[in-house]
Amino acid sequence: MNNWQTILTFIQELTKQVGARLLADFEEARVAINKDDGSLVTSSDRWADEYIKLSLEKEFPEYGVLTEESTQILPDREWAWVVDPLDGTTNFARGIPIWAISLGLLHHGTPVFGYVAVPPLHQNIYGWADENGSAAFLNDREIHLADIAPDPDALSNYFFSACSRSLAKMGRAEFPFKMRMMGAATYNILTVAIGSTIGAVEATPKIWDIAAAWAIIKAIGAIWIPLEDSQNIFPLEMGKDYGQRNFPCLIVSHRELLPMAKEIIEPFFH
Template sequence: MKEFWASVLDFAKEITNHVGSQLLPDFRQVQASQKADGSLVTKADHWADETLRRAIASRFPSHGILSEEGEHRFPDTEWCWIIDPLDGTTNFTRGIPIWGISLGLLYHGTPVFGYVHFPPIGQSFHGFWAGESGLPDIIPGAFMNEFSIHSSPDELSSNHFFNLCSRSTSLLQQPFPCKIRMLGVASYNFITVATGAVLGGMEATPKIWDIAGAWVIVKAAGAVWVSLESDPIFPLKAGQDYGGRSFPTLIVSRAELVDVFKSYIQQN
């Protein structure tokens, strides 16, 4: 399996670098249209999605694929890649340089490898996490540009950051104990907790392609992923359509802060 994981990492690095380099000339240059759920999509999203799906099918023909711009029904395969070909399309079209390409590899419905590449800022993140997948030979770890990362051990203070999506603002009680930041990219929101840059983050309506790659990195970095629904997110179920489903999520740097941050969230 060591050779397999090396090939998975090499593949993820190569294909996201290739896609990212091709997307950069379109950064702030393309027009977007609105999808049924209100999110934006561009020709760049579609091109990146097709390129990623084609590359995965060529390198790992037995693996299933679920992607934002393609098939949303989870396949009945041992392995499945979940793709977000351009996380942060609004930032991409408006000229804000935080957007990325996210890949998550799932084993029997549970993420075990994640890779997220942010071309404009030159940051790439990856992680391995066996969790409850049943795979015995994964050495957990989270990395940024090949350097190990870990969530912050800091105590809560008003000089620390907490990330939000725009749909989460109405759910927080005020005054809030941290400075609030809004980045516009779900995966980067999550991953900044893994790097130790912020103490927590919340997304009210992330989709499974926003989550799959970052979930592994967050868990491997020692942060805590809290589903704000009663049912766990993983494992995903074969045959189920995940296109319209959201997974309200709280990410916290360490377990001791979970109840602290949850006390500020007004759940519907």
């Protein structure tokens, strides 16, 4: 498959529908409960999970679907969707407008297409990368690394983004950047793609946090470094339960920044 426009049109409409409902929920009182892993979940997460899953199964009956809130075993299918129906639930539940809807499409266990909608910020970030080519977009405008090249002599004016667990694992309190914590793993990673940050680190993302983002980061040519055993993340294993598996990672916009970024996150390797 290389006709991404057909898939894109469907996913744009699907995330528009889901985003409209989530935005309405976001304006109302939000009740969150703790899951077994300590993270929060709301009725909005579960509604979005079911709605997206059923919509994908109807439109793409031959594809498998893995989602955060329901099916966490990767189906044994050539093509499979990986869905985070509401990335940034804690932000959503606490009234912070940084949360996203994330859909990644795997081919033989490797992401080739990703779409991340961020309704509160009116941002849609998407892209594809396969043997036929690659491209990435922000609100239908193509994005390129050349457009976001940082000035190496003025890094104090650039951002580096980390999750709270990353700071604890690195044992750091001071950085040569102004720190930003997004509270949404997918969006945290994609700040590199859209030029908001020059790097990002995530300590405990799950597969639904990274599948869509991985395809987009690959499409623009940024650097993705797995921080667990230096192993390649993809392809995933068919039939495996990914509910508890973390994929710590470092993302850097330009290769010349990699040595400095690796020095910063060096405690990950101990």
